[in-house]
Amino acid sequence: MKSLPVITLVAAMVIGAPVLIALMTGLIGGGGDAWSHIVSTQLLGYTLTTLGVLLLTSLLIILFAVPAAWFVSLYDFPGRGFFEWALILPLATPGYVLAYSWADIMDVAGPLQSFVRDTTGLSARDYWFPSLYSIPGLSFVMACALFPYAYLTARAAFSNLSLCTMEAARSLGASPRRIFLNVALPSARPAIFAGLALALMETAADYGAASYLGVQTLSVGIFRAWHSFSEPAVAARLAFLLILIAFGLQFIERAARGKGGVQQTATRWRTPRRQTPRRLAGWLIAGGCTSVLLLAFVFPVARLIWLSAETGLGHGDIWRPFFNSLVLAGAGSALAFVLALSVVIGARQNKVSQIMGRIAAGAGYAAPGIVLALGALFILSWTSFSIAGPAALVFLVWIYASRFTAAGAEPLNAAFSRAPANLGYAARSLGAHRMQRLMRVDLPVALSGAAAAAIILFVEMLKELPATLMLRPFNWDTLAVQAHAYASDERLAAATLPSLLITAAGLIPVILLSVQLTRAGEARAAG
Amino acid sequence: MKRFLPVLALAGAMAACSPAPSDETPANPDVEVGSNGTLRIYSARHYDSDRLMYEAFEKASGVKVLYREAGANQLLETMKAEGENSPADLIIASDAGALWRFEDAGLTQALPEGEFESRIPARLIDDGRQWVGLARRVRGVAYDPERISADQVDEWSDLADPSLEGEICARSSTNIYNLSLMGEMIERWGADEAANWADAVVNNMARQPQGGDTDQIEAVAAGLCGVAITNHYYWVRMTQSSSSSTREAADSTELLFPTFGPDTGVHVNITGAALAAHAKNPDLALEFIEFLLTPEGQALLVDETKEIPISPDAERPTGLDRIPDFEDSDMRLSAFGEHQAEAQRIYDEAGWN
Numbered sequence: 001m002k003s004l005p006v007i008t009l010v011a012a013m014v015i016g017a018p019v020l021i022a023l024m025t026g027l028i029g030g031g032g033d034a035w036s037h038i039v040s041t042q043l044l045g046y047t048l049t050t051l052g053v054l055l056l057t058s059l060l061i062i063l064f065a066v067p068a069a070w071f072v073s074l075y076d077f078p079g080r081g082f083f084e085w086a087l088i089l090p091l092a093t094p095g096y097v098l099a100y101s102w103a104d105i106m107d108v109a110g111p112l113q114s115f116v117r118d119t120t121g122l123s124a125r126d127y128w129f130p131s132l133y134s135i136p137g138l139s140f141v142m143a144c145a146l147f148p149y150a151y152l153t154a155r156a157a158f159s160n161l162s163l164c165t166m167e168a169a170r171s172l173g174a175s176p177r178r179i180f181l182n183v184a185l186p187s188a189r190p191a192i193f194a195g196l197a198l199a200l201m202e203t204a205a206d207y208g209a210a211s212y213l214g215v216q217t218l219s220v221g222i223f224r225a226w227h228s229f230s231e232p233a234v235a236a237r238l239a240f241l242l243i244l245i246a247f248g249l250q251f252i253e254r255a256a257r258g259k260g261g262v263q264q265t266a267t268r269w270r271t272p273r274r275q276t277p278r279r280l281a282g283w284l285i286a287g288g289c290t291s292v293l294l295l296a297f298v299f300p301v302a303r304l305i306w307l308s309a310e311t312g313l314g315h316g317d318i319w320r321p322f323f324n325s326l327v328l329a330g331a332g333s334a335l336a337f338v339l340a341l342s343v344v345i346g347a348r349q350n351k352v353s354q355i356m357g358r359i360a361a362g363a364g365y366a367a368p369g370i371v372l373a374l375g376a377l378f379i380l381s382w383t384s385f386s387i388a389g390p391a392a393l394v395f396l397v398w399i400y401a402s403r404f405t406a407a408g409a410e411p412l413n414a415a416f417s418r419a420p421a422n423l424g425y426a427a428r429s430l431g432a433h434r435m436q437r438l439m440r441v442d443l444p445v446a447l448s449g450a451a452a453a454a455i456i457l458f459v460e461m462l463k464e465l466p467a468t469l470m471l472r473p474f475n476w477d478t479l480a481v482q483a484h485a486y487a488s489d490e491r492l493a494a495a496t497l498p499s500l501l502i503t504a505a506g507l508i509p510v511i512l513l514s515v516q517l518t519r520a521g522e523a524r525a526a527g
Numbered sequence: 528m529k530r531f532l533p534v535l536a537l538a539g540a541m542a543a544c545s546p547a548p549s550d551e552t553p554a555n556p557d558v559e560v561g562s563n564g565t566l567r568i569y570s571a572r573h574y575d576s577d578r579l580m581y582e583a584f585e586k587a588s589g590v591k592v593l594y595r596e597a598g599a600n601q602l603l604e605t606m607k608a609e610g611e612n613s614p615a616d617l618i619i620a621s622d623a624g625a626l627w628r629f630e631d632a633g634l635t636q637a638l639p640e641g642e643f644e645s646r647i648p649a650r651l652i653d654d655g656r657q658w659v660g661l662a663r664r665v666r667g668v669a670y671d672p673e674r675i676s677a678d679q680v681d682e683w684s685d686l687a688d689p690s691l692e693g694e695i696c697a698r699s700s701t702n703i704y705n706l707s708l709m710g711e712m713i714e715r716w717g718a719d720e721a722a723n724w725a726d727a728v729v730n731n732m733a734r735q736p737q738g739g740d741t742d743q744i745e746a747v748a749a750g751l752c753g754v755a756i757t758n759h760y761y762w763v764r765m766t767q768s769s770s771s772s773t774r775e776a777a778d779s780t781e782l783l784f785p786t787f788g789p790d791t792g793v794h795v796n797i798t799g800a801a802l803a804a805h806a807k808n809p810d811l812a813l814e815f816i817e818f819l820l821t822p823e824g825q826a827l828l829v830d831e832t833k834e835i836p837i838s839p840d841a842e843r844p845t846g847l848d849r850i851p852d853f854e855d856s857d858m859r860l861s862a863f864g865e866h867q868a869e870a871q872r873i874y875d876e877a878g879w880n
Contacts, residue, residue: 034868041875103738109745109776117749124751125733133737214699214737216880224701226600229868311769317578373601377608470601474567474593474614485573485596490739490761493770494575 008346008353011339015402016360018375019243019367025378026236034229035237038221046221046238050204050245052135053142053217057203058196060143061150064292066192069154070180071289076274077282083289084155085514088148090296091456092506094463094480095145096208097499099132100487101300102141103213104307106132111303138215142206144296146199152452153195153414157188176275189256191414197253198365198410201246205368208465208484218242219368232374239371246366250358301503304496311493318482322501325462325478328393332400333408333457339401340408340453344416345438357409365406369466372399376471392473399467404460408453415449416442455513459506479505561591566811568592569606570619571599572798576831583827584818590811599625599703606634606803615803617812619661624707626658626799627864635801641813646820646838651797653861660797660860661819662834665759665853666708667784667793669744669777674753683712683785683794686754687727694753695731696743700874704740704758708794709870710863711856715787718869725877736880741765748776758796759784760833763846767833784853792856796863798834 071077072084090098104110108124116127131137169183210217216224218238226235277285343357364372376395427437443450465480472478479498486495566584570577573596581592595602599620606613606629618635620626629635630653637656644652651660668680675694679685686695698705712721733752743755744762765777784793800819802812818824825841828834833844 037872037875107738107742107745108749108751109742109772113749114772124746124749131734131737133735214735214880224871226604229871232604374604377604381608381610469597470605472595474595477596481596482573488739489573490741491764 005346005349005353007342008349008357011342011346011405012353012356012360014398015339015343015357015364015405018372018379018399018402019239019363020375021378022236022367022371022375023240023243025374026233026240029233029236032231032234034225034231035234037229038225038234038238042216042221043238043241046216046218047241049135049215050217050219050242053139053210053215054200054203054245054249056136056139057142057146058200060139061147061196061199062192064143064147064296065150065195066154066185068289068292069151069158070184071285073155073158074184074274075282075285076276077285079286079289080274083286083293085511086293086297087151087289088510088514089293089507090144091148091459092510093145093297093301093503094208094465094499095142095202095206096212096465096487097304097483097502098145098296098300099138099141099209099212100483100492100495100499101303102137102144103132104492105299105303106130106137133213133215135215138210138213138217141209141213142199142203144300145209146202147292147296149199149202150192150195153191154188156414157191158184193253193256194410194414197249198407200249201362201365201406204242204245204249205366207368207370212487218245222368223370226370226374236371236374239367242368243363243366247359247362250362301500304500307493308496308500311496318479318497318501321477321479321482321498322505324476325480325502325505328396328400328468328478329458329461331393331397332404332461333454335397336401336405336408336457336461337450337454339405340412340457341450343405343409344412347413348416348442361406361409364402365404367403369399369403369464369468370470372403373467373470375399376467389473392471392476396468396471399471400461400464403464403467404457407460408457411449411453411456412446415446415452451516452513455509458509462502462506561589563589564808564811565591565593566616566808566815567614568594568617568619568815569602569615569803570594570596571602571625572596572619572621572832574831576827580819580824580827583823584815587818588811588814590814592815599628603629603632603634607632611805613803613805614807616806616808617815618658618801618803619798620801621664621796621798622703622707622863623658623660623797623799623860624703624710624863624867626653626797626801627861628867629801630655630657631864634804636804636806636809638802638816639809639813641817643813643817643820648837648855650855650857651799651837651860654859658799658801659816660799660837661816662798662825662829662832662837663855664796664798664834665784665793665850666704666796667757667759667782668754669747669757669762669780669782670754671747671750671752671779672781677781677783680754680783681785683708683787684724685785686731686756687724689727689731691731691754693731693733695728695756696733696746696752696754697728697736697756697879698739698743699736700871700879704796705756705874705879706867706870707796707863708756709873710866711787711794711858713866713869713873714858714862715791718873721870722873722877725873725879729877729879744780745773745776748779755780757782759835759850763833763850766849767846782850784851787856792854792858794858795853795855797837797860798828798832 068087072080105112107113113129116122117124165183166179169179174182205219207219207223210220211223218241222235222238225231225238343361347354347357376399427441432440463480465484468478468481479502483495483498483502581594584590585592602618606615618629635657638659643659647659653659670680679690709721712724740757740761744757744765746752747755759782762777762782765773768774786793800816802809806812819828820838822841825836825838829836830844833846835847836843
């Protein structure tokens with residue numbers, strides 16, 4: 001057991017090295033004129049824009065995720081069984097694909113505005129129409145793509161509310177609204193914030209959607225510093241700021257979690273019996289869930305299918321990129337899973353490992369893929385490797401793991417901490433070693449969380465773009481690379497097929513995840 | 528833990544069993560190639576027709592082609608990091624400024640003398656033969672003939688005229704085509720006048736810069752603005768689109784190539800190629816460049832992109848008959864790259880996001 005912190009140390013090094021090296025190069029390397037230009041003209045704008053997007057995205061995510069999770073967990077309304085798993089589907093579609101699609105729908109030449117002009121006879125200058133190429137537009141797209149994180153954690157928390165707590169509240173005459181606001185929400189708050197923090201870190205690091213929509217976030221600024229000024233060191237400095245923001249988010253999440261009742265003491269684990277709302281209310285709830293699903297998934301995916309059908313599907317070889325994407329995501333998630341497991345287990349052993357693992361994973365997750373790829377390139381230049389053949393794949397899998405381990409560590413960690421402390425005490429009193437407790441108590445309890453972690457890792461890696469663009473071997477495209485290449489060259493119709501395939505490849509794991517979580521919930525309810 | 532192992536084993540096996548990455552896979556597996564060597568290309572283009580181009584060269588030469596496609600900046604950083612170990616033989620980029628940056632970073636070397644020099648206009652070859660043009664691309668405007676007359680926009684300086692207030696649609700200044708355009712203005716007019724132009728154009732914009740060139744043309748067609756700044760091939764591709772609404776949008780606008788003043792010609796950029804500094808196969812790189820200048824190579828290079836062939840005897844792709852006649856600007860192309868950072872500064876200060 002003493003070796004565990006060493007494992008954590010190694011894991012933290014593997015995860016943290018690319019981002020650490022990129023940041024150090026940024027701090028040591030001179031920024032020169034480009035840095036002072038950016039500080040004087042752009043930095044404040046980049047930072048405020050990023051914070052604005054984060055704030056608005058979090059509001060929208062909460063609006064989409066929390067009521068949906070609450071009703072799905074505790075009420076029987078028309079279509080509940082369907083929405084329970086379908087609301088996770090948007091997880092399969094990358095933010096940049098949603099941006100392509102929604103931009104096309106909302107564009108001045110798109111179907112909505114054309115309809116407005118055709119029916120009213122107005123010209124495009126005669127009316128106001130919301131623009132997707134804006135901070136609210138980007139926030140909307142990111143919320144659509146990422147609200148399932150918060151929905152998942154909130155749903156798990158609401159389903160786990162102990163029956164006693166709910167019954168106690170009810171017997172004291174609390175109205176459903178008061179139960180929601182005063183009982184359920186406070187106890188689910190840590191879980192909701194955990195999901196929200198993941199989604200927001202992803203939002204802050206997003207490059208694809210923000211650059212497509214022309215919103216000048218820090219992440220876009222990083223690319224711009226590098227692109228227009230040829231200053232990777234300046235790009236790395238900007239990344240430092242982004243990572244500070246991400247740690248700020250983590251800090252807020254911890255603070256919000258506080259000492260709120262994470263540990264349920266009640267032994268009756270049955271999910272409270274679902275209530276049947278009045279008929280109209282039931283349909284209203286169903287309508288709300290339908291709206292969320294339409295906005296976040298059905299409309300944008302349907303538009304892509306339409307564009308694809310309208311222009312024909314014959315675009316190049318699609319199956320090789322499809323296969324490449326699966327292989328890379330599979331290998332990357334295997335490595336990230338092992339790393340996440342090491343970090344989470346290490347964190348349970350001592351405080352130092354916990355902090356180390358958290359910082360490494362958090363920094364990797366907060367850094368945009370471009371910065372990690374820069375780190376990998378710096379390493380390459382010292383080690384005299386060239387990006388060809390298997391070496392490129394190894395680097396890429398490493399960068400994937402560095403970037404996404406946190407996304408796997410969070411659900412794993414949540415799963416571990418859900419095991420009632422009493423079980424651990426009981427095992428200890430029966431003389432079990434730490435390792436025995438880990439293998440025989442903690443891991444089995446955490447199994448569903450572990451599966452969720454693996455699936456989330458796989459789906460995230462399927463969607464990864466900037467690092468893949470830079471580090472992949474010769475003749476080795478992924479679907480994300482293809483979609484981006486077509487879309488950035490304004491061949492949206494050609495980009496639709498790879499975009500749809502990314503969604504399709506992500507759908508199966510996401511549905512598996514959803515079914516598994518739903519079953520776990522039902523088993524507990526029945527048990 | 529036992530229950531995780533199969534999952535991990537499966538994932539590991541997937542990675543292990545995947546086909547050896549690329550170096551063994553030619554662009555066209557049916558052709559017996561490689562007997563004459565392997566050419567490794569770093570390309571900033573990503574067209575389906577590029578595969579056909581590589582395959583045609585493989586067939587014609589028996590040379591195996593391996594390619595890595597990414598943005599010019601990614602390729603540049605990758606090559607910097609790889610240093611002398613870089614496997615790249617040839618660099619292809621769709622902008623003179625981008626090619627200049629490879630040269631500036633010491634990642635290119637002079638091409639050996641060859642037949643290509645007689646087939647490419649001298650202006651489109653770098654003075655030190657560090658890179659050469661292969662196809663031309665023109666930056667111009669698409670305008671709504673019902674709102675705007677051609678003489679309102681036939682010089683770039685016209686776009687700064689207050690009469691165009693609320694009429695101009697343009698994409699972000701980070702886009703390389705806008706940076707290269709500004710590069711030529713700085714070289715011709717000086718930084719101060721170029722900055723005044725940017726300020727005035729920002730004042731004339733109908734909306735914040737957003738989307739790509741195609742989006743600007745569509746905005747003109749929808750009546751949101753009167754003038755869109757665009758490269759010629761986006762407009763040409765729209766006129767050839769399989770979607771009737773896209774074709775109609777392009778048809779409702781006129782394409783025009785503004786000059787920089789009397790007798791200056793228009794802003795012409797290139798897709799070009801450079802020999803990598805540490806190329807292992809410079810001869811193959813040269814052979815590929817010469818292949819791209821043959822009628823077959825030119826056709827494959829520009830058929831899908833709708834660029835303008837560089838070689839006068841090459842056939843033009845369908846749709847190009849609709850673009851206006853033009854005279855190339857006499858500007859050195861290196862100026863685009865040399866002024867790139869200053870161009871970005873000017874745009875930033877003008878508030879052209």
